[in-house]
Amino acid sequence: MRQHDDTISSKAIEVVHQISNRLHPCPDLRIQSVNMSRVTVFVLWLDSLVDNKRLQEAILVTSKQISDFKGKRIHLSSIIPGLSTHTVNNVSETVKALLNGCAIVCSDDIKFVQVWHLTKLPTRSVERPENEPTLNGPQEAFVENxxxxxxxxxxxxxxxxxxxxxxxxxxxxxxxxxxxxxxxxxxxxxxxxxxxxxxxxxxxxxxxxxxxxxxxxxxxxxxxxxxxxxxxxxxxxxxxxxxxxxxxxxxxxxxxxxxxTFAMNLSSPEDYYMHYSIVLPLRLLRHLMFWVSVLLPALYVSLLTYNQDLLPTPLVMSVAAQHTGIPFPTVFEALGMMIAFEALREAGTRLPRAVGQSVSIVGTLIIGDAAVQAGLVSPGMVIIVSATGVASFTLPALGLVMSARLLQFPFVIAASLFGLFGVVMLGLVIVARLASLRSFGVPYLSPVAPNNFNDMKDTVIRAPWWMMQKRPQEFEPQNSSRMNVSHSKSRRDQG
Structure with a gap:
């Protein structure tokens, strides 16, 4: 592969040719020459990345002051207030500066290539969080800048x-x-x-x-x-x-x-903007709903396939009556409904927001009712799959939601093969796997395993702020205290 010569020329017009050849074809490359006091200054920029208003102002000021810095190695920041500049020494750095939204200034009498920082990249304004909405607390989210x-x-x-x-x-x-x-x-x-x-x-x-x-x-x-x-x-x-x-x-x-850690996946930003007594039942609900979203279809399949003796007789008779005439085994019925529900949820995500939720909800109701009327699935299975989906929606961390959705399928298959025994054994494997995970050296199940009572104040429960005087020890912070006693005391003394 042919290598570009990275040595920048001492002639300004040759510098322009070097940059133009390196970027060609580049329709948004702009080149402007400024002639003043027998000195020619070339300014190059990419029209799509530069603040053109500030650039033209800078060029105007330069054309008026160019005789003052003829032949001198001075920064234009001393001429143009608020303008940040630096110099570059090779073609690669020059092209990189252009692609970052800067303007390039070169002249035979300046003896070097100067970069003007005039970047104006397209960006959107700060908006409300979409994936982590809260009723209380700040309503600002990161953007792409x-x-x-x-x-x-x-x-x-x-x-x-x-x-x-x-x-x-x-x-x-x-x-x-x-x-x-x-x-x-x-x-x-x-x-x-x-x-x-x-x-x-x-x-x-x-x-x-x-x-x-x-x-x-x-x-x-x-x-x-x-x-x-x-x-x-x-x-x-x-x-x-x-x-x-x-x-x-x-x-x-x-x-x-x-x-x-695993517990952090089940905490919501809103937990810290509500009274601590309200957070306890909500966090308990999220922990429960995670396991419901993973295990509920598998438990239903295992109880109907292998472990009917664990159900009350009236319930067994009612469920058996619902399955009369269903042509598929319970496991295929469950897998089919779960796949259909995931497909509807994915379709609702891809559609425009105004209609996406309506399509996913209405589609689930219509398809579920039609499947029951056609005798393809039982009403109980529709209830179980719908309850599983609702349970997954209560989880605040999208990554954990995806994990729960994936785990449903191997648990249903294990339940169809071995009943409750298969569900328990696969559950033990999952827990063992969680216990073996580490995130940057921190045990994934901490502070439960290994146990740390101080850090338990912000896991399943959220203790009041005045009780959480120490930072989580699982992260081994250099300064473990959240309360600067000396600073607080000095302020009280001043008061």
Whole structure:
């Protein structure tokens, strides 16, 4: 493959040709020359990425002041207020600056190539969270602009200890990645582990945070999420203040937090904006609904296929009457209804929001009723599959919802082959698998296994804030206290 000469020319017109040839064909490349005092200055920019109003103002000021810096190596920031500039020394850096939305300035008398930071990338405004909605608390969500996302975090955490390290990943996309952590809280080895895992990523392009998640997750083949993703700045700040490490990707409206435990998947952002006494029944309900969404169809199949003696006689007779005339075994009936329900849910997701929910709900009712009327499935099976779907909707973490939807099928198959014995054995395998998982070195089932009573204050229950004086010890924070006693005392003394 032919290599480009990366040495930048000393002649301005040759620099223009070098950049034009490297980008050709490039219809949005603009080149403007400014002639003043027998000096020709070339300005190059990509029309789709630059703030054209500021650029023309900068060119106008330059044309008026060009005689003052003729032959001098000075930054135009001293001439144009508020303009950030820097110099580049080769063609690759020059082209990279153009693709980042900067303008390039070159002249024979300036003796170097200067970059004007005038980026104006297309982006949407801050909106309400869609995947993590709450009735209480902040109503702002991340967007696809990493600088705007960082500003949302800076607004909430005005601390010099909030550290942000930026990297570029993707050989072609050169996507900006930002690591975020609180220097005096996050464990240094955890931050180093994140740095090491990012440095190992070698890929052509990075367009979404899910690519990073799959590269840094451990283990690779687990269906359970070991990396938390969130679109809420307040949740990101809460995680950083617990000693966790965050990650932002330019172009993605979500962020990443590590480590992640199983109990965190069942906590909602709204838990921290309600009274703690109300959170307890809600969290208990979510824990129950997770296992209902995984086990309910399997239990129904096992009780009808192998373990009818565990049911009351009137219930057995009622269920048997419902299955009279059904041409399929119970397991095929269950699998067919589960697949149909998942197909309807997927169709509702892909359709426009205005009609998607209506299609999924109405479609389920119509198809379920038609299947019962046709004698293909029993009314009890429709109730079970519908209840399973409703139970999965109560889970706040989308990754855990997907895991529950996948686990339903092997549990139903195990129930059809071995009855309740198969369900119990597969359940033990799943629990053992959960106990073996780790997220960046933190046991997935902590603080239950291994047990830590202090951290149990924010798992199944949510203790009042005045009781949670210590940060979660499972993350081994450098500063474990949430209450700065000396700072609080000094404020009381001043009062």
């Amino acid at each position: 990493i600088n705007l996302n960082i500003s949302l975090l800076r607004k909430r955490l005005k601390s010099p200890e909030l550290k942000i390290e930026t990297y570029e990943l993707g050989n072609e996309s050169q996507t900006t990645i930002a690591i975020l952590y609180h220097k005096t809280i996050a464990k240094e080895s955890l931050v180093n582990e994140m740095r090491d895992r990012l440095k190992k990523i070698v890929f052509d392009y990075i367009v979404d945070i899910n690519q990073i998640r799959e590269f840094i997750s451990d283990p690779y083949f687990s269906i359970f999420p070991t990396v938390e993703d969130t679109e809420r700045p307040d949740r990101m700040i809460a995680g950083l203040m617990e000693g966790r490490v965050g990650l932002l990707v330019d172009g993605s409206p979500k962020s990443i937090l590590v480590p992640l």
